[in-house]
Amino acid sequence: MSLSQKQLVRDEIKKVLFEMGEQIRRDKSERLAAILVKFMKGKIKALSWDSVVLGCYFPFDGEPDWTGVRSEMPPKLSFSRIADQGEMSFHLCGIENLCNEKFGKISLKAPPVESVLVVPDVLLIPGMAFTSKGDRLGRGGGYYDRYCESKNILKIALCFEEQIRSGLPTLDHDIKMDAIITDERIISCSFET
16 A cells, blocks of 8 residues: 555545534544543453553544543553654653643644653554554554554554544554544454443
8 A cells, every 4th residue: 555545545534524623523522532431441440440551642633532531531641752763652641731842743742751651551542544443544653553563552543433434555564453432432443342
């Protein structure tokens, strides 16, 4: 699959998300967040809720916003930082302590430099498009692919139903999701829900 095929899908999804409108995205985000809470409370029961480290993202414009239910998530939240060489790492940090930072071409909210480095047990992952088999098309930087390739982390994608596709152009290094949570359902990609 070529990079141009991936870019065509990204462009299509960006258009769909833009045309959706802000209020519809907010409503869909609220529904998705409620499903996420139920899922997390059901799946994390095997682990100690208070000891689980949840890897999170702070949503870009147009991405599903899960942050309204952060008080119902495990207490140990971590967010990503991007090193100069493009490597992603996660650090314990509450949403209220995130800072606006620029990593190369990317501007995002990130934990302070001095925050504690961790490896999440569960990772919430955004993306441009997904399939019900767990395929993911990200924004094109490969950050999540590189981060997850050698770690045993439960990978949970968050997206709107409109971002689910029957097929995607993927490469061998593209990671697969364990589950996908949309504003309508939970898609199990590697285990029973």
